[in-house]
Amino acid sequence: xxxxxxxxxxxxxxxxxxxxxxxxxxxxxxxxxxxxxxxxxxxxxxxxxxxxxxxxxxxxxxxxxxxxxxxxxxxxxxxxxxxxxxxxxxxxxxxxxxxxxxxxxxxxxxxxxxxxxxxxxxxxxxxxxxxxxxxxxxxxxxxxxxxxxxxxxxxxxxxxxxxxxxxxxxxxxxxxxxxxxxxxxxxxxxxxxxxxxxxxxxxxxxxxxxxxxxxxxxxxxxxxxxxxxxxxxxxxxxxxxxxxxxxxxxxxxxxxxxxxxxxxxxxxxxxxxxxxxxxxxxxxxxxxxxxxxxxxxxxxxxxxxxxxxxxxxxxxxxxxxxxxxxxxxxxxxxxxxxxxxxxxxxxxxxxxxxxxxxxxxxxxxxxxxxxxxxxxxxxxxxxxxxxxxxxxxxxxxxxxxxxxxx
Amino acid sequence: xxxxxxxxxxxxxxxxxxxxxxxxxxxxxxxxxxxxxxxxxxxxxxxxxxxxxxxxxxxxxxxxxxxxxxxxxxxxxxxxxxxxxxxxxxxxxxxxxxxxxxxxxxxxxxxxxxxxxxxxxxxxxxxxxxxxxxxxxxxxxxxxxxxxxxxxxxxxxxxxxxxxxxxxxxxxxxxxxxxxxxxxxxxxxxxxxxxxxxxxxxxxxxxxxxxxxxxxxxxxxxxxxxxxxxxxxxxxxxxxxxxxxxxxxxxxxxxxxxxxxxxxxxxxxxxxxxxxxxxxxxxxxxxx
Numbered sequence: 001x002x003x004x005x006x007x008x009x010x011x012x013x014x015x016x017x018x019x020x021x022x023x024x025x026x027x028x029x030x031x032x033x034x035x036x037x038x039x040x041x042x043x044x045x046x047x048x049x050x051x052x053x054x055x056x057x058x059x060x061x062x063x064x065x066x067x068x069x070x071x072x073x074x075x076x077x078x079x080x081x082x083x084x085x086x087x088x089x090x091x092x093x094x095x096x097x098x099x100x101x102x103x104x105x106x107x108x109x110x111x112x113x114x115x116x117x118x119x120x121x122x123x124x125x126x127x128x129x130x131x132x133x134x135x136x137x138x139x140x141x142x143x144x145x146x147x148x149x150x151x152x153x154x155x156x157x158x159x160x161x162x163x164x165x166x167x168x169x170x171x172x173x174x175x176x177x178x179x180x181x182x183x184x185x186x187x188x189x190x191x192x193x194x195x196x197x198x199x200x201x202x203x204x205x206x207x208x209x210x211x212x213x214x215x216x217x218x219x220x221x222x223x224x225x226x227x228x229x230x231x232x233x234x235x236x237x238x239x240x241x242x243x244x245x246x247x248x249x250x251x252x253x254x255x256x257x258x259x260x261x262x263x264x265x266x267x268x269x270x271x272x273x274x275x276x277x278x279x280x281x282x283x284x285x286x287x288x289x290x291x292x293x294x295x296x297x298x299x300x301x302x303x304x305x306x307x308x309x310x311x312x313x314x315x316x317x318x319x320x321x322x323x324x325x326x327x328x329x330x331x332x333x334x335x336x337x338x339x340x341x342x343x344x345x346x347x348x349x350x351x352x353x354x355x356x357x358x359x360x361x362x363x364x365x366x367x368x369x370x371x372x373x374x375x376x377x378x379x380x381x382x383x384x385x386x387x388x389x390x391x392x393x394x395x396x397x398x399x400x401x402x403x404x405x406x
Numbered sequence: 407x408x409x410x411x412x413x414x415x416x417x418x419x420x421x422x423x424x425x426x427x428x429x430x431x432x433x434x435x436x437x438x439x440x441x442x443x444x445x446x447x448x449x450x451x452x453x454x455x456x457x458x459x460x461x462x463x464x465x466x467x468x469x470x471x472x473x474x475x476x477x478x479x480x481x482x483x484x485x486x487x488x489x490x491x492x493x494x495x496x497x498x499x500x501x502x503x504x505x506x507x508x509x510x511x512x513x514x515x516x517x518x519x520x521x522x523x524x525x526x527x528x529x530x531x532x533x534x535x536x537x538x539x540x541x542x543x544x545x546x547x548x549x550x551x552x553x554x555x556x557x558x559x560x561x562x563x564x565x566x567x568x569x570x571x572x573x574x575x576x577x578x579x580x581x582x583x584x585x586x587x588x589x590x591x592x593x594x595x596x597x598x599x600x601x602x603x604x605x606x607x608x609x610x611x612x613x614x615x616x617x618x619x620x621x622x623x624x625x626x627x628x629x630x631x632x633x634x635x636x637x638x639x640x641x642x643x644x645x646x647x648x649x650x651x652x653x654x655x656x657x658x659x660x661x662x663x664x665x666x667x668x669x670x671x672x673x674x675x676x677x678x679x680x681x682x683x684x685x686x687x688x689x690x691x692x693x694x
Contacts, residue, residue: 072544073523073551100525120520124472126499133502144574145471152472173469176519177571181543181690182606182619183599189519189543190691196599197571203581203608204596210589216600217581219573297574304580 005233006240007264008064008162009257012247014044017052017063019250022353022394024261027062028052029095031246034082035067035075046085053090062092066246067105068117070175070189071098083109097175097189099134106135113137115162119175119189125153132158140242143169147229147298151236160239165226166256166285167244169296171197171219171307197221198308220308225293227282230260231267251320251339251396254351255288284357287319287401321348324395325382334387336397338376347400350391358389359400408637409657410463410561411650414443416453418647419460425651426658429461429491431639437481438465439613440569442642451488461491467516468613469574470499479503492536501533510534514561518569519543524555531557537636542568546628546686559636564625565653566641567607567618568684577615578608594644596620607644618644621682624653627670628686629660652676 009025011017020028030052031043044052044065053063065086069075079101086094087109094112096102097119105114115138116122116131122139131139140162141150154161170177177188179196186192200216202209211217224244226233233241241264243256263281267273273281285293294306321342326335342348342362349359365373366384376383411422412431419430432453435444445453454462464485470478478499485493486509493509495501496517504510515521515530516539527538537559540549553560578591589595597606597617605620622645625632632638638657642650656673660666674681 070520071523071526072548073525073555074548076523076525097520098523098526099529100523103529121469121497123497124470124475124499126470126475126502127497130498130502142469144469149472171575171577172571172573176517178519178543178690179571179617181685182568182570183602183604185688185690187543187690189522192691200600201597202600204598205589205593207596210587210595211581212585215585217597219571219577221575302575302580304583307575307577307580307584309581309584 004268005238005264006162007257007260008240008242009253010167010243010246010248011052011253012043014048014052014055016248016250016253018055019394020253020257021056021059021061023254023257024353025061025257027064027092027240028056029064029066029242029246032065032067032082032086035069035071035079035101046089049086049091050089057090063090064093064095064115065091066095066117067101068095068097068119069191070119071101072190075190076100079104080108083112087111093137095140102134102136115140117175118142118164121173121175123149125156125158128153128161129158138162138239140164142173143224144173144297146300147232150233150238154236154238161237162240162242163233163238164224164244164296165230165233165241165260166224167248168291169221169224169244171221215309218307218309221302222294222306222308223289223291224296225282225285225289226295226298227260227263227278227285228295229298230263231273234264234267249320251351251398252288252290254353254396256285258351258353259284287398319398319401320396321346321376321399322383322397324350324391324393324397326393327387327391329390332386332388333384334391335382335384338379338381338383340379341375341377342399343375348397349400350387350389350395350397352392352395354392355390360387360389407633407635407661408461409640409654409661410461410637411640411654412442412465412642413650414642414647416445416449416456418650419453419457421651422654423457423460425654426661427460427654429463429637431463431465431494433465434481436612437468437478439467439611440572440609440616440618440643441465442645447484447488454488463492463494463514464490465494465516466500467494467496469497469572475499475503479506482507482509485509494539501535512536514539516561518572522548524552527552527560528556531559535559537561539563539639542623543685543690545689546631549686550631553632553634558634561637561639562625562632562635563623563641564629564632564638564657566623567621567644568623569616569618569643570606571617572614573616574614576610578610619682619684622680623684624673624681625683625686626656626660626673627666628683629657630666633661 006026009020095115097117118140138160180188180194183196184194197219203211203217321340322336410429494516513535521541539561591610607618
């Protein structure tokens with residue numbers, strides 16, 4: 001039986017929240033200024049949260065706020081006031097790892113749901129029941145749970161379940177790693193994770209070096225990409241599919257959300273996803289990759305193919321080249337804002353929440369003064385170019401990579 | 407205050423007891439991980455019968471998959487039968503199944519990273535468990551704050567190699583596979599980040615991969631300020647029998663009121679470079 005399922009997307013700022021919602025997220029999770037694990041993400045003020053909730057509600061979407069750090073005593077200042085302000089802002093739920101914060105939220109801001117963060121490593125129904133008894137409304141399962149285990153948990157789960165389907169993966173059980181603390185004095189569980197797991201290490205056996213210099217030991221895991229299990233997750237009754245990445249770009253969010261949105265809708269409407277359709281969705285996801293992907297633990301313990309060696313971390317995607325600012329249907333001229341270098345003659349693809357991806361070739365480029373140029377190389381520069389089909393404000397233009405996963 | 411240690415051999419119990427140990431931790435394979443030795447149920451029962459004046463504890467720090475809950479339940483029933491003084495756990499599933507058998511009052515919550523503040527710790531104590539083990543990633547001042555604000559049902563690991571991370575992945579197997587070399591995964595290796603000199607230990611077992619500090623935590627000098635704890639623990643992983651005996655002796659001397667500076671000087675003189683005060687005087691609050 002196909003199940004109505006939530007697509008939950010990350011957002012590091014208001015622009016990305018709006019992007020996630022426009023491209024099809026049913027809910028967006030964000031960090032507030034307090035008690036959030038991604039200190040280097042933008043993180044929202046209360047005013048921005050209010051604006052984000054209002055925008056999301058227009059689309060029938062919800063906003064959740066992560067309050068998922070493992071607090072020290074000094075971190076609890078004015079938390080009650082903060083929770084009340086989140087509730088007043090219309091936030092639907094908070095995501096927590098602290099048992100105290102969970103109980104406090106229930107007491108002072110009861111309109112908000114409390115979701116148990118993956119930091120709490122929930123891997124079985126007994127633990128789900130535990131969080132239910134304590135008062136939680138939803139549990140985010142650990143990424144280490146396999147598809148088969150998930151199926152068994154979902155059969156008798158006492159709480160709605162949320163699972164990760166895409167994005168970066170901690171190599172360790174989330175919340176049970178302090179490598180960053182010891183190596184950099186950045187508390188991994190209070191928003192400071194330095195991703196020391198992705199660094200390179202020499203390995204010694206009784207003092208003898210055994211790691212080759214061209215392939216030092218690393219604990220870097222490939223990112224999760226779970227398109228192939230979405231239909232199974234829908235069938236088993238999982239409630240929410242979560243995309244990781246509050247620090248990811250708007251382009252990344254647009255691409256990933258749209259691909260999963262289409263996959264979910266295709267299965268919901270047709271009762272199946274053909275091999276061709278699945279290939280198309282996976283190809284779309286590949287266009288946003290900045291790190292190689294793997295299926296995580298869904299099919300069992302990851303072998304070496306699930307890990308990265310000789311690569312430290314994320315690369316930079318430069319396929320996204322411009323935003324559409326305006327479009328004149330009569331002249332077919334689009335006003336665009338440049339984000340990455342491109343030249344005339346480049347084949348482009350337009351990514352839009354409302355139309356299927358369409359391609360065109362940049363024949364000519366003009367400055368706003370009408371000067372003809374061959375190269376767009378200044379970020380944020382506003383230019384004009386002809387696009388032979390209707391596009392909308394905030395649509396994204398990227399270099400066309402065809403259907404292959406390059 | 408209880409002075410506890412994990413041990414490598416039941417033969418060590420009389421010696422450790424004579425030095426001041428009040429209780430020891432004997433754990434079974436599969437249910438425990440990151441231990442210096444694993445004992446069979448029969449060995450544990452035998453030791454308990456032979457040393458009736460010692461408190462016996464066991465560790466159940468596995469993170470349980472759905473299909474492992476039945477084994478956990480059976481093991482807890484056995485634990486109840488043999489009357490452990492306490493069971494360390496980190497997966498709340500242990501609490502839920504123990505509660506079913508009315509044995510939550512012998513549970514000790516030891517999730518290494520989440521017990522960092524007084525409000526959460528009191529929240530867990532309110533569940534009716536025996537005590538909580540304070541996390542190590544906090545300062546001495548923060549520990550003292552917790553001791554002031556919480557019920558006196560607290561324990562601290564004061565001595566041993568601190569585990570830094572726990573992965574379900576077989577990181578050693580995968581790496582050896584990647585570099586095309588055959589090495590045993592059943593032993594400890596040393597890691598050194600390519601730009602740093604600090605060393606860490608890495609091991610792999612059936613439950614995954616574990617990384618530990620290369621240095622050994624010690625709190626000999628701080629012990630007088632920690633006397634209101636219910637228990638302190640020496641974690642004997644990567645320590646031999648004599649090193650564990652030494653540690654028991656020094657902590658017991660402080661508990662017996664010996665001069666702290668003299669005890670510390672004698673202790674540290676043996677191998678100063680091996681030891682660290684961990685996070686006691688070092689906040690880890692850099693976030694940018």
